[in-house]
Amino acid sequence: MEEILRYLDVTHSGKRRVATEDIVVNGQMIQAGDPVVVLSVSANRDSSKFEDPNVFDLRRDSRTQVSFGYGPHQCIGQPLARLEMQIMFTALLERFPNLELAVPVESLEFKGDSLMYGVKELPVRW
Numbered sequence: 386m387e388e389i390l391r392y393l394d395v396t397h398s399g400k401r402r403v404a405t406e407d408i409v410v411n412g413q414m415i416q417a418g419d420p421v422v423v424l425s426v427s428a429n430r431d432s433s434k435f436e437d438p439n440v441f442d443l444r445r446d447s448r449t450q451v452s453f454g455y456g457p458h459q460c461i462g463q464p465l466a467r468l469e470m471q472i473m474f475t476a477l478l479e480r481f482p483n484l485e486l487a488v489p490v491e492s493l494e495f496k497g498d499s500l501m502y503g504v505k506e507l508p509v510r511w
């Protein structure tokens with residue numbers, strides 16, 4: 386689940402913040418009052434945190450992913466979201482053990498223009 390959350394990071398809008406105090410991040414001065422847009426998509430592909438970050442690897446430890454945000458305003462619904470994913474994937478794979486894509490993976494269209502990332506359609510067969 387953590388790797389799915391890291392790799393896909395479905396909320397593609399930057400998290401908007403205003404700096405409350407001066408801070409230097411990676412040599413860049415951010416002054417109090419500056420607007421900041423934080424891209425968790427980039428943080429989740431940070432090669433200093435995740436080896437080969439553009440590779441989807443279910444065996445890696447992805448628990449430091451930030452797809453639910455970070456700090457006091459991080460997603461309040463994340464325990465529920467994790468539970469739903471756990472129940473859904475388990476039930477789906479138990480009920481449909483032969484579930485597979487019904488079209489070539491290259492033909493899938495992704496929503497690049499939407500707040501929530503995902504596929505436009507996902508034809509499957511079992």
Ligand code: HEM
Binds near residue numbers: 400457460461
């Ligand atoms: C996979 C599913 C979900 C993802 C990826 C997700 C992601 C996020 C993200 C990125 C934020 C903004 C965090 C920030 O600004 O730092 C957020 C905030 C929030 N989410 Fe979710 N969320 C999910 C499911 C849910 C669910 C199921 C609920 C409620 C039942 C929920 C309720 C909220 C609320 C209330 C906030 C605002 C928290 C605040 O501003 O203090 N989310 N979520």
